[in-house]
Amino acid sequence: MTSTALEVRLASRPQGWPTEDNFEIAEVEIPTPAEGQVLVRNVVMSVDPYMRGRMNDVKSYVPPFQVGQPLEGGAVGEIVAVGEGVTTLAVGDNVLHGLGWRDYAVVPAAHTVKVDPNVAPLSAYLGVLGMPGLTAYAGLLATAEFKPGDVVFVSGAAGAVGQLVGQIARLKGASRVIGSAGSPEKVKYLTEELGFDAAFNYKDGPVAEQLAAAAPNGIDVYFDNVGGEHLEAAISSLNVHGRVAICGAIAQYNDTEPPAAPRNLVQVIAKRLTLRGLLVGDHKDLQQQFISEVGAWIASGELKYSETIVEGGTRQAPSAFLGMLRGDNKGKMLVQF
Amino acid sequence: MTSTALEVRLASRPQGWPTEDNFEIAEVEIPTPAEGQVLVRNVVMSVDPYMRGRMNDVKSYVPPFQVGQPLEGGAVGEIVAVGEGVTTLAVGDNVLHGLGWRDYAVVPAAHTVKVDPNVAPLSAYLGVLGMPGLTAYAGLLATAEFKPGDVVFVSGAAGAVGQLVGQIARLKGASRVIGSAGSPEKVKYLTEELGFDAAFNYKDGPVAEQLAAAAPNGIDVYFDNVGGEHLEAAISSLNVHGRVAICGAIAQYNDTEPPAAPRNLVQVIAKRLTLRGLLVGDHKDLQQQFISEVGAWIASGELKYSETIVEGGTRQAPSAFLGMLRGDNKGKMLVQF
Incomplete structure (x- = not known):
């Protein structure tokens, strides 16, 4: 494990269509998880239309991204270290969390959801089952x-x-x-x-x-x-x-x-x-019904889904996001690390 | 009873704000009610915003008024003659019906609702209780x-x-x-x-x-x-x-x-x-609940209502309608015959 990693920061707020210039790739020290936290190496992350709204400085249902700070968004990764007091998760576990746009994320264990790669591919937890x-x-x-x-x-x-x-x-x-x-x-x-x-x-x-x-x-x-x-x-x-x-x-x-x-x-x-x-x-009340009904349709082949996966991890996240806004994707747009 | 009466016809379709020129006051023979019909002398009629929509030649939830034909709308009147086979209504009864904009209307008995002037003033059946x-x-x-x-x-x-x-x-x-x-x-x-x-x-x-x-x-x-x-x-x-x-x-x-x-x-x-x-x-299912609840509030004085009544019957109906569109009224706008 190297001691530095990459993250994507908001360099400036876009006026109209965003460009690569609105993003900055920064190199940071890989942090150590504190008490109750886990360190996650991201495996796949999501780029979504709603993120465009968070690039504006307006009050909405989620706070805006801050200039100079890393972006955020759904991601699935593998736990590579756990802080003191974490008993529900272990190194090697896969978790869904909210800190994409970076190679490594430190997340409170309580803010993660454990996912099973034997039930569905990790990417599905950001799309069809997410x-x-x-x-x-x-x-x-x-x-x-x-x-x-x-x-x-x-x-x-x-x-x-x-x-x-x-x-x-x-x-x-x-x-x-x-x-x-x-x-x-x-x-x-x-x-x-x-x-x-x-x-x-x-x-x-x-x-x-x-x-x-x-x-x-x-x-x-x-x-x-x-x-x-x-x-x-x-x-x-x-x-x-x-x-x-x-x-x-x-x-x-x-x-x-x-x-x-x-x-x-x-x-x-x-x-x-x-x-x-x-x-x-x-609509969290429908989560279980959704998982069981849609999960069964996927298993039976009655429901299909496609993903558009961009390789290259953190460095390619901005261009994947811009491509999604243009409609380059078929189905869920994801960035693979 | 004279043998002729007045009605308001649509003379032309308005472009933008209607004017008096879009209406024509016509003199017609007072008709005789056929089997199952009643002849009503109108006492009070309603002018409503939705009537402006019916003056356009567009498909909507009610058919458009026809050029050269009388307008229609809510009215309350007194029955002055009944046709053969009408057993539920008698001369002297007051009824709510849909053929305003005229002195006398011939209406199928089944298309009227009998109203009681001792329960509420006739105008209320076009407004607060209507x-x-x-x-x-x-x-x-x-x-x-x-x-x-x-x-x-x-x-x-x-x-x-x-x-x-x-x-x-x-x-x-x-x-x-x-x-x-x-x-x-x-x-x-x-x-x-x-x-x-x-x-x-x-x-x-x-x-x-x-x-x-x-x-x-x-x-x-x-x-x-x-x-x-x-x-x-x-x-x-x-x-x-x-x-x-x-x-x-x-x-x-x-x-x-x-x-x-x-x-x-x-x-x-x-x-x-x-x-x-x-x-x-x-929302016809709420009619009874509405009558009993709002009727009680009116009786107790907890709910008040106002009406703007224009005298002059059929001849004044167009100007009352135009005044309602301009907002001259406070509460329900009505024309008294």
Whole structure:
């Protein structure tokens, strides 16, 4: 074990789209775990859309990243040292924790969750069986109040959350599942591999027209990962008593001007629509049900997932993050150390 | 009884704000009720914001008015003749029905509801005990899922629906009730007569600033009668898990351009807000509970209501409607025949 390691710090706050210049790779001493802490060598880390929000200096549901300080985010690693008083974890254990963006992390043992590489690959705990998976599951079933027979539309459908939303809807009895994505390859993946009934490339033409063609009888549920034009189109296609889970607005995260909100919002009245914001932290009560149900579908092969893994660890994390914002990934975007 | 009577027809569809020219007063023969019908001499009729929407040629939850045909809307009148086979109603009965905007209406007996002038004045069946009353009651309790302790904000608070929303919230245990209206007289009426904790004139300055000052700890429920700037301000003031009942968008009904939707809609995610459209027709199940609860509050004097009554019958209906759109009314706007 070398005595120094790398971490990614926020060098400056981006205006609009972030660039490599907003990040700094710093070399630091590998710390020693204090009482109650463990030292984790990260194996795989997550880059997520919500992290873009934390790069701004605004109050939100998570505090902003600080300039000059390392970034944070979900990661899975192997324990290489334990501090005094740690009895529940041992060297060699794998844990899920919140300090990615660095080679080595010192974490309170109580802030880790032990994971078993024999049950699922370590990366799955950051994706299909992790936060994005629960987001999809709780967002569709609780936030959007999905019912069998619903026509479901999901944007960002080839992403970490979207690919699960569509498949869970299919497995739960949706009458039709429609997805949008940003490349022909992703569209093909949705219909040919994940069992979506229809999919379209939002870059091919107006979303409203493509959605109307894909959903001739309208939609009942919209799971919104992107905001903007997609949300406006969905409002136009929604049937009476339709529901929207607003999970993300990746199309707007880099806007420097106020976004163009849906101009047809008044349709919410005539159609008695429900639009509801979704944060996974509200839905811990569904965690066990989610793990058992989705875990079984993965085991049986009824539910598939893809990951986009970038090699190179800490040094490659910024470019992986930027690629995820551009939509380079299919499914969960991860950085392997 | 004369043999001719007046009715108001749609002369042309308005572009933007309607004018008197969009209406035509026509003289027609008083019809004879056919089998199963009754002939009603209207006593009082309602003018409502939703009627502006029906003047456009767009598909909505109610079909548009037709050019050259009489308008329609809630009215209460006295039966002056009954057709063959009508056994449940008699000459002299008062009924609520859907064919206002005319001196005499021929209505299927099955499309009327008998009302008792000894229980409440006939006008109340078009307002506080009628459709606007149930809209307020169901919108606050069902759509916005009001809970005791909530801070409630209602726009158009001196209107037919708004004045009831604020008082029902107060009587049901809101911790604070805030209203906005469009004149100093209305603001005074809200705080001094209806028991609102705070109220402001939206013409006095930015709604967001006035609302923030009136609700220093934020709001939990917003009952939206006007849309536009009010909705944007409410989203900014809403607390986590806040709820919005979107009942009307009177600020936008005369817009010829797409409205400026809330630019801060993305806050729906971080705050996990619920925005839900409201049409009273979905809430017939609450009708009996509403009548008994609100009726008792009226009887005890705990709930007050005001009406703005325009004399002159059919000839004055267009100007009463235009005045209601401008906000000339305090409480329900009615036309007396």
